[in-house]
Amino acid sequence: MNGHSLSVGAAPMCNTENSPQTEHTWHYEGAEKLLEVWWKPVNKPEVDLRNIKREKLVKLLDKIKCEIVSETRTEDQVAYVLSESSMFLSERRFILKTCGKTTLLFAMEDILKLAREIGFEDVEDIFYSRKNFLRPELQVGPHKNFEDEVSVLDKIFPNGAAYVLGRMNGDCWYLYTLDVALSVQEPDQTLEILMSDLDRDVMAQFYKTDCTTAEEVSELIFGSDETDVTRTAAVKTPNKTGISDLLPELKIDAVLFDPCGYSMNGLLPNGGYVTIHVTPEPEFSYVSFESNVSRVS
Amino acid sequence: MNGHSLSVGAAPMCNTENSPQTEHTWHYEGAEKLLEVWWKPVNKPEVDLRNIKREKLVKLLDKIKCEIVSETRTEDQVAYVLSESSMFLSERRFILKTCGKTTLLFAMEDILKLAREIGFEDVEDIFYSRKNFLRPELQVGPHKNFEDEVSVLDKIFPNGAAYVLGRMNGDCWYLYTLDVALSVQEPDQTLEILMSDLDRDVMAQFYKTDCTTAEEVSELIFGSDETDVTRTAAVKTPNKTGISDLLPELKIDAVLFDPCGYSMNGLLPNGGYVTIHVTPEPEFSYVSFESNVSRVS
Numbered sequence: 001m002n003g004h005s006l007s008v009g010a011a012p013m014c015n016t017e018n019s020p021q022t023e024h025t026w027h028y029e030g031a032e033k034l035l036e037v038w039w040k041p042v043n044k045p046e047v048d049l050r051n052i053k054r055e056k057l058v059k060l061l062d063k064i065k066c067e068i069v070s071e072t073r074t075e076d077q078v079a080y081v082l083s084e085s086s087m088f089l090s091e092r093r094f095i096l097k098t099c100g101k102t103t104l105l106f107a108m109e110d111i112l113k114l115a116r117e118i119g120f121e122d123v124e125d126i127f128y129s130r131k132n133f134l135r136p137e138l139q140v141g142p143h144k145n146f147e148d149e150v151s152v153l154d155k156i157f158p159n160g161a162a163y164v165l166g167r168m169n170g171d172c173w174y175l176y177t178l179d180v181a182l183s184v185q186e187p188d189q190t191l192e193i194l195m196s197d198l199d200r201d202v203m204a205q206f207y208k209t210d211c212t213t214a215e216e217v218s219e220l221i222f223g224s225d226e227t228d229v230t231r232t233a234a235v236k237t238p239n240k241t242g243i244s245d246l247l248p249e250l251k252i253d254a255v256l257f258d259p260c261g262y263s264m265n266g267l268l269p270n271g272g273y274v275t276i277h278v279t280p281e282p283e284f285s286y287v288s289f290e291s292n293v294s295r296v297s
Numbered sequence: 298m299n300g301h302s303l304s305v306g307a308a309p310m311c312n313t314e315n316s317p318q319t320e321h322t323w324h325y326e327g328a329e330k331l332l333e334v335w336w337k338p339v340n341k342p343e344v345d346l347r348n349i350k351r352e353k354l355v356k357l358l359d360k361i362k363c364e365i366v367s368e369t370r371t372e373d374q375v376a377y378v379l380s381e382s383s384m385f386l387s388e389r390r391f392i393l394k395t396c397g398k399t400t401l402l403f404a405m406e407d408i409l410k411l412a413r414e415i416g417f418e419d420v421e422d423i424f425y426s427r428k429n430f431l432r433p434e435l436q437v438g439p440h441k442n443f444e445d446e447v448s449v450l451d452k453i454f455p456n457g458a459a460y461v462l463g464r465m466n467g468d469c470w471y472l473y474t475l476d477v478a479l480s481v482q483e484p485d486q487t488l489e490i491l492m493s494d495l496d497r498d499v500m501a502q503f504y505k506t507d508c509t510t511a512e513e514v515s516e517l518i519f520g521s522d523e524t525d526v527t528r529t530a531a532v533k534t535p536n537k538t539g540i541s542d543l544l545p546e547l548k549i550d551a552v553l554f555d556p557c558g559y560s561m562n563g564l565l566p567n568g569g570y571v572t573i574h575v576t577p578e579p580e581f582s583y584v585s586f587e588s589n590v591s592r593v594s
Binding site for chain 1: 444
């Protein structure tokens with residue numbers, strides 16, 4: 001995902017000439033840093049993360065080098081498409097997912113502070129996770145390696161547990177969570193599918209020059225269950241047996257970035273969400289799908 | 298384990314005054330770096346790791362800061378108690394286990410070279426593993442962190458896979474092995490039990506001032522299956538229902554270091570081995586048990 005090419009700010013990502021990198025080739029790190037924090041229930045209507053003022057969120061995001069691009073609200077949550085991925089706030093759950101060279105963990109203390117200001121004292125659990133980066137040396141702050149990220153979190157949480165799943169010198173998944181006997185009590189799980197090195201032709205559909213609107217791209221994704229569908233055919237005759245049939249209540253907020261890249265937040269009742277981010281450039285193509293929806297087709 | 302206090306060389310470990318550390322307190326890292334390398338069978342009698350000349354092994358060990366203390370041979374293997382743990386050589390399996398501030402991976406290229414000199418070309422598999430260190434910052438060379446160790450090995454082996462099992466910011470076990478479809482074909486497994494923060498009274502038995510000889514300490518370990526046995530009682534009336542009954546063919550080579558610490562190699566037919574190392578100092582007590590014996594009691 002990739003607001004990095006957005007008009008709201010950061011450097012164009014399909015243009016190597018204006019690259020701020022000192023390296024010879026432009027690189028965009030699609031793999032997201034993902035933070036999910038749950039606070040212990042307070043059960044007072046005013047104690048609700050959605051009461052955090054937007055200007056405070058803007059300031060928070062500015063610190064870690066990203067911006068709000070779009071906002072969607074449902075009865076029980078508010079979702080933001082960011083210049084670099086997504087943010088979801090519900091009563092006591094805060095999800096922040098940022099890619100590129102954002103410095104997500106610089107926001108950790110501020111997030112706890114904002115939550116305290118509206119009445120949340122005790123963190124119930126946190127989950128900080130990410131896939132290994134393609135170019136970790138280009139990251140900023142503690143994000144160059146997981147050990148430094150763990151050090152930042154260990155200073156805040158005395159009972160954090162850090163794990164590496166998979167091959168450390170290949171594809172792996174890093175996770176930091178709290179070592180608590182009784183964690184989040186609500187039935188909750190998150191499915192993440194992280195894909196890299198994707199098909200060029202499929203990725204070509206996520207360039208603004210190919211698709212006029214984010215809606216067309218969303219139709220492309222959700223309107224068909226054909227895996228080898230071409231853009232033209234899909235846009236012309238969207239197959240309505242896709243995700244919109246499986247999740248008819250899904251409220252979609254999608255952004256197609258210029259010149260390329262796609263971000264989508266989908267909201268469902270009772271805190272359910274789906275979020276998809278596409279970095280289409282062939283040199284570092286990346287797609288993530290994340291959802292807490294337990295329904296299976 | 299702990300030849301670090303041995304007369305053969307390194308600094309006394311129960312004496313903080315002569316500590317070479319810049320830190321205020323003396324520390325000895327009992328947790329071993331463990332390397333096991335298998336070469337593909339050549340099936341010529343002269344192509345046998347046991348044909349590596351002892352002076353070459355001495356030179357190899359000198360490079361990584363340890364020395365041979367004792368040697369035992371059986372029909373199919375030769376075992377060395379080292380000033381810092383153990384080394385086992387059989388026809389095509391090389392095991393090197395070193396603790397303290399030894400720089401085991403500095404020997405990796407030399408081990409491959411020595412094996413090539415006697416006719417082994419192709420490595421079948423390697424296993425480099427260790428527990429997390431208590432004081433990684435006191436280690437030397439690439440051993441300060443697993444990522445650096447992996448970098449060293451990745452330069453030698455194009456198909457290495459690195460894993461972290463357990464909690465990265467707590468107790469964990471690091472492993473580097475080759476990603477090979479068909480690895481070692483012989484039935485083979487290694488059991489390791491690594492213990493730290495041990496009972497002071499039990500550890501007191503591994504001080505030379507308490508036990509006169511390594512044999513007495515070995516009796517203490519193997520001569521009884523009582524867990525709360527006291528040294529005096531055990532030495533006086535060794536209970537012969539211990540490991541020596543379970544493994545009657547075990548050929549033991551044990552060393553009690555001065556002023557404290559214990560190392561034992563036990564050899565069995567067909568490449569079987571047991572090795573135990575004890576670092577008894579209460580501040581950083583550590584015991585390791587390792588064996589490839591598949592028999593269960």
